[in-house]
Amino acid sequence: MECLEELLKCRYKLAKLVGYDSYGHRGLKGTMAKNPETVMSFLQLLTEKLSQRTAKDFQMMREMKKKLNPRNAELMPWDHPFLSGVLRAERYNIEPSLYSPYLSIGACMEGLNNLFSQLYGVSLMSEHPGAGETWSDDVRKLAVVHETEGLLGYIYCDFFHRRDKPHQDCHFTIRGGRWCQETDQYQLPVVVLMLSLPHPTKSAPTLLTPGMMENLFHEMGHAMHSMLGRTRYQHVTGTRCATDFAEVPSILMEYFATDYRVISQFARHYETGQPLPESMVARLCESKKVCGAADTQLQIFYAVLDQIYHGKPQNRSTTEILKEMQEKFYGLPYIPNTAWQLRFSHLIGYGAKYYSYLMSRAVASMVWNQCFVQDPLNRDMGERYRREMLAHGGAKEPMLMVEGMLQRRPGIEDFVDALVSELNPNFETFLMDSES
Ligand SMILES: [Zn+2]
Known part of the structure; x- marks a missing residue:
């Protein structure tokens, strides 16, 4: 006190x-x-x-x-x-385990890729990290590529649970974007998206509950704020903005994550390929x-x-x-x-x-x-x-x-x-x- x-x-x-x-x-x-x-x-x-x-x-x-x-x-x-x-x-x-078979990590990432390519003309492309580039073998590297502007930045996806890893889902910046006067080029932003998802098993890929899927979309909203930022200085790029504005891009992504027109583009049962029924999505939204x-x-x-x-x-x-x-x-x-x-x-x-x-x-x-x-x-x-x-x-x-x-x-x-x-x-x- x-x-x-x-x-x-x-x-x-x-x-x-x-x-x-x-x-x-x-x-x-x-x-x-x-x-x-x-x-x-x-x-x-x-x-x-x-x-x-x-x-x-x-x-x-x-x-x-x-x-x-x-x-x-x-x-x-x-x-x-x-x-x-x-x-x-x-x-x-709402029983989360009834939803998760439709929400494999692969399907969700495909959904994000589809969404960004339709909204911004941007694709998420998997890239092989170099030797010693990542801090754990299960970290994936995504190049964010615009259809005409080319490479916009990199997102390291540290998605899986590890011992000693904080449980909090988060996004953080490794390098902010900025204009470099010396080279007259844009310094590309590099960020990390950190979650604590379960590892895939022998019989099933990593399956997300609706809550985990919304968190993934939320954190991806922060990451895209960094990727699509084009500021002169790095200390005011992407999420480095007013605190009461900083969550706007990420919360907006939660609306996309709960809209059936978006979900229906990617949510498929990992075994049968069946789409997630619309009524299940509607009930989830009402329950909140x-x-x-x-x-x-x-x-x-x-x-x-x-x-x-x-x-x-x-x-x-x-x-x-x-x-x-x-x-x-x-x-x-x-x-x-x-x-x-x-x-x-x-x-x-x-x-x-x-x-x-x-x-x-x-x-x-x-x-x-x-x-x-x-x-x-x-x-x-x-x-x-x-x-x-x-x-x-x-x-x-x-x-x-x-x-x-x-x-x-x-x-x-x-x-x-x-x-x-x-x-x-x-x-x-x-x-x-x-x-x-
Ligand atoms: Zn946030």
């Missing part, structure tokens, strides 16, 4: 030293949100617009708890993840909306806490602030003598920018709905997306990139509406269910 409170005090002092009102004001410079006031009104408006749905989600959880535990029916914070899982299973019963408002509300609470902690110092402990914000922005009771903030490690790395994921998701949702939902394989939109958003890395103001893509300047209200409308049920899925 002392460490955290000391850290926040020091951060405030640092920010004041260089002329800012608070650490949040300093941290948000150059982001889409620009300042803490905008972040707070985004989180507040989102809370208001979600409030009815959140209340409904908690009510469903309460009823389920009454059924499972009639003697102790009050809904507590630890019930939320468990009961939303129970409700999801009761309604949709179960308790979605309550889940988002929890993220809002975390983001608010991060904002307040990094605002002007207050004459009370971080625990007292947590208690107040939990009641105001979450709704489930605070448990006396606990201090959850001490486990919120993102306070350190994100520092006043934890809201970034919510805002990136809002922008990705707007881009998907306005530019790709009608035709997710549209080349003109792919080119516009590359030109307006991916090419600039962090070298252009992020809201100008969003404006260039959407051809209008969205406001906070649009961001909020984008997130709220995602929770609407898709009526076609209901029809499909009643037909079958």
Whole structure:
């Protein structure tokens, strides 16, 4: 507790030293949100617009708890993840192992290759690494090649589980792209895409659950941000951009990964060649909306806490602030003598920018709905997306990139509406269910 409170005090002092009102004001410079006031009104408006749905989600959880535990029916914070899982299973019963035979790693990579060639005219080509070039024998090297521009960069795919390898899926840069004045050529970007997939067996290739497939698409979104970036300087290329913009390209890929028109191009049963049935994809998408408002509300609470902690110092402990914000922005009771903030490690790395994921998701949702939902394989939109958003890395103001893509300047209200409308049920899925 002392460490955290000391850290926040020091951060405030640092920010004041260089002329800012608070650490949040300093941290948000150059982001889409620009300042803490905008972040707070985004989180507040989102809370208001979600409030009815959140209340409904908690009510469903309460009823389920009454059924499972009639003697102790009050809904507590630890019930939320468990009961939303129970409700999801009761309604949709998604069994990942029923999906994975359709999602072999080969099929998924083929799907990504198809998608990129249709959107950008770019192919992923397997290349043999030289002796000593990779850090493990199972690392694959992909050359990213454009149909007219030629080689754009390299992606090392470190996909498989290894002892001592971190479990976190991630993308990182080995070398950023940049213009080299000396040679008048572009220094090609080199990145790594790291996952922790199971190895293939004698009888089956590596099979991905829907979650693993979405993660692969997500990380590939980061990698393509680097590959398609064409910036003058390497320190602002690809993913080296404003934190609240950085997840836009990767979250956008999750929309492609859950769209049947994209999935149907590659998801085939590895033994029978049968395509993945459309109804299974639709049910998967609907299952994610179960308790979605309550889940988002929890993220809002975390983001608010991060904002307040990094605002002007207050004459009370971080625990007292947590208690107040939990009641105001979450709704489930605070448990006396606990201090959850001490486990919120993102306070350190994100520092006043934890809201970034919510805002990136809002922008990705707007881009998907306005530019790709009608035709997710549209080349003109792919080119516009590359030109307006991916090419600039962090070298252009992020809201100008969003404006260039959407051809209008969205406001906070649009961001909020984008997130709220995602929770609407898709009526076609209901029809499909009643037909079958
Ligand atoms: Zn990401």
